[in-house]
Amino acid sequence: MLTKLKLEWKECIENALKKISALDDIPPLAMAEPPKSELGDVAFPLFSYSKSLRKAPQKIAEDVKAYLLENGHPEGEIILAGAYFNVKLSIENTFKPLYDSVKALGDDYGKNDSLGGKKIMLEFSCPNTNKPLHLGHMRNDSIGESISNILKANGAEVLKVNLINNRGVHICKSMLAYREFGGSETPESTGEKGDHFVGRYYVKFATWAKEWDKKISEAEESGNAELAEELKASHPDLRAQKMLKEWEDGKEDVIDLWNTMNKWTLDGIGESYKNMGISFDKIYYESETYKYGRSEVLKGLEDGVFYRAEDGAVKIDLDEIGLDTKVLLRKDGTTIYITQDIGTAIRRHDDYxxxxxxxxxxxxxxYHFKVLFYILKKLGYKWADELHHLSYGMVNLPEGKMKSREGTVVDADDLLAELENLAKSEIIEKGREALVDDVDKTAHSIALSALNYYLLQVTPSRDMIFDPKKSISFNGNTGPYLEYMGARISSILKKAEEAGLKEECVDPSLLKEDAEKELIKLIAEYPEAVEKAAKDFDPSVIAQHLYSISKTFSxxxxxxxxxxxxxxxxxxxRLALSSLVLQCLKNGFKLIGVEYLKSM
RNA sequence: GCGCUCGUAGCUCAACGGAUAGAGCGUCGGACUUCGAAUCCGCAGGUUACAGGUUCGAGUCCUGUCGGGCGCGCCA
Structure with a gap:
């Protein structure tokens, strides 16, 4: 409604400019947001016309105004500010149609068809089966889940896929350590979550290997070369390599152990996913996909896209995109990481x-994705142009990078539990137990919303700093703040109902306060935010918009x-307006992993 | 060394090439007999790393310098 009005003005001013200049072809008019509401609701900077019209932009603005006053213009008040032609729209007049529209659409308000009919596959998470999820995964999962919802809100059909990294030497390490030190212990027997249980053995492997190194150097220092050699030959790293070979050969006891431990980890990670509201439509396992790429590469070799180097390895020349060469098949014919990704992408396009x-x-x-996309394009797949790497930055701690060796990795389950405790004590402290139906459930919702909002309010591409102690406060620009606004409005609407007052769009001109106009504007602009978030692959657009609405309403x-x-x-x-704000918040919450609570 | 990326308030983050660079946290000071104070209001805090250039206009684009981060494996 508002957008339509703005566009009407734009067209009208463009026409006026043509008439005034007597030119048919003028550059398109730019549209901007005035910095302050006193300056109107939409701004049209006229600088760029001063050259072709050979007039000062201020003068152009005056001429346009004079022309429009004489020849008529859309609804609104003209405000000239230097070279800016601004318009103050009669916002309150748009309230009635906006109200009807939001009420009719309900939970669908904000959805659009900008990606209508598009089938989009979205890969995210991709955990290893040797350790539990940490903060870095959480950013990935939050972004993935949110982007999925945003794309769907723009009309796309989305298939969320996960690729479980369940093979390789790093997986064998935890297996080996377990076989060496685990005895008969199981997650059931120790009461640990499976992923944490397995992760413990992965860490154990690292210390074991380190001790082994120490033993070797001790033997060398004491001149016992024979012992040193013996130790080297049975080094854990070598044994892990050997185990990988056994795994690839299908050695039964190794496969059994692998199945058992993978299940432990995946059960644990699955529990974390459930706890964090993460889900997938399809799961791929690297133990299967790792075989895919070879035949594709050989086909490409036949077609002359790739070449065989002197030593027998298959390579591609990346000179065209300013890079070096890249190996796709080792000289022994085995595949590498990128080979698998080539095969998996092709396979996926067949699947879906x-x-x-x-x-x-x-x-x-x-770099990897740049090369991957180039190769797929070279292989002649048209859809290669529609591959995107939604790249997100690192999550660092105030002290710097998370380092597993220094034990500074923030565990996902621990963090969520910690936040839940914080939320719970907050509820109890404020004496809100009676207000909420279920304290634990509410605390969980608040914790999760806080976390998702925190991770999503930052533009994905940027590195971010996460302070587990300080950063997740429940005050200010946070998930709980948004939830609180939802709860407050919900409470007001309930109170009104009890008092026999029903929301009704009686007379929009009653909404004459600036804050009310601002709210109408923000609600009207919400669908644009949904569209922009999808276009930019950026959930923070939604987060920012919802924060503006909440702050204004508050x-x-x-x-x-x-x-x-x-x-x-x-x-x-005013009740009618409040209920629109609530609807808008609720709809936006779903896109960024914030839960709506009637009370908290 | 080469490539990519970032440098904005004490801290964490915003700002389609547009007007006086904005929020939150933190500091300080106010507001609960009033629809829920996880709230609100106010003060202070900036030569947008630096130097040039393009433009009517640059935090934003270009070049260079300095400083972070990440890549540059026949690891994944």
């Missing part, structure tokens, strides 16, 4: 003929009474 495939993967793999209901407004008519209309 996507229009677009988005990989949510850390920025450190930007300030508004402190300054103005809603239920006890001067007249019943004003009260009803």
């Amino acid at each position: 003929p996507f229009d677009s495939l988005i990989y949510v993967v850390g920025s450190e793999q930007a 300030s508004y209901y402190h300054d103005y009474q809603i239920i006890n407004a001067e007249t019943k008519e004003i009260a009803k209309t």
Whole structure:
């Protein structure tokens, strides 16, 4: 509604410019947001016309105004500010249609069809089966889940896929350590979550290997060369390599152990996913996909896309994109990481003929994806142009990088539990137990919302710093703040109902306060935010918009009474406005992993 | 060394090439007999790392310098 009005003005001013200049072809008019509401609701900078019209932009603005006053213009008040032609729209007049629209659409308000009919495959998470999830995974998962919801809200059909990294020498390490030190212990027997249990053995392997190194150097220092050699030959690292070979050969006891431990980890990770509201439509396992790429590469070799180097390895020349060469098959014919990804992408397109495939993967793999996409394009796949690497930055701690060796890795389960405790004590401290139906459930919701909001409010591509102690406060620009606004509005609406007041769009001109106009504007602009978030693959667009709405509303209901407004008519209309704000918040919450609570 | 990326308030983050660079946290000071104070209001805090350039206009684009981060494996 508002957008339509703005566009009407734009067209009208463009016409006026043509008439004034007597030129048919003028550059398109730019549209901007005035910095302050006193300066209007939409701004049209006229600088760029001063050359072709050979007039000062201020003069152009005056001429346009004069022309429009004489020849008519859309609804609104013209405000000239230097070279800016601004318009103050009669916002309150847009309230009625906005109200009807939001009420009719309900939970669908904000959805659009900008990606209508598009099939999009979205890959994210991709955990290893040798350790539990940490903070870095959480950013990945939050972004993945949020982007999925955002794309769907824009009309796309989304298939969320996960690729479980369950093979390789690193997986064998935890297996080996378990076989060496585990005895008969199981997650059941120790009461540990499976992923933490396995992760413990992965850490154990590292210390074991380190001790082994120490033993070797001790033997060398004491001149016992024979012992040193013996130790080297049975080094844990070598044994892990050997185990990988056995795994690939299908040695039964290794496969059994692998199955057992993978299940432990995946059960544990699955529990974390459930706890964090993460889900997938399809799961791929690297133990299967790692075989895919070879035949594709050989086909490419036949077609002359790749070449065989002197030593027998298959390579591609990346000179065209300013890079070196890249090996795709080792000289012994085995595949490497990128070979698998080539095969997997092709296989996926067969499984689900996507229009677009988005990989949510850390920025450190930007090079890998650049090469991967180039290769797929070279192989002649048209859809290679629609592959995207949604690159996100690292999550660092105030002290610097998370380092497993120094034990500074923030565990996902621990962090969530910690936040839940914080939320719970907050509820109890404030004496809100009676207000909420289920304290634990509410605490969980608040914790999760806090975490998701914190991770999503930062533009994905940027590195971010996460202070587990300080950063997750429940005050200020946070998930709980948004939840609180939702709860407050919900509470007001309930109170109104009890008082026999029903929301009604009685007379929009009753909404004459600045804050009210601002709210109408923000609600009207919400669908644009949904569209922009999808276009930019950026959930923070939604987060920012919802924060603006919440902050404006919060300030508004402190300054103005809603239920006890001067007249019943004003009260009803303000209730109508409040209910739109709530609907808008609820719809946006779903896109960024914040839960709506009626009370908290 | 080469490539990518970032440098904005004490801290964490914003800002389609547009007007006086904004929020939150923290500091200080106010507001609960009033629809829920996980709230609100106010003060202070900036030569947007630096130097040039393009433009009517640059935090944003270009070049260079300095400083972070990440890549540059026949690891994944």
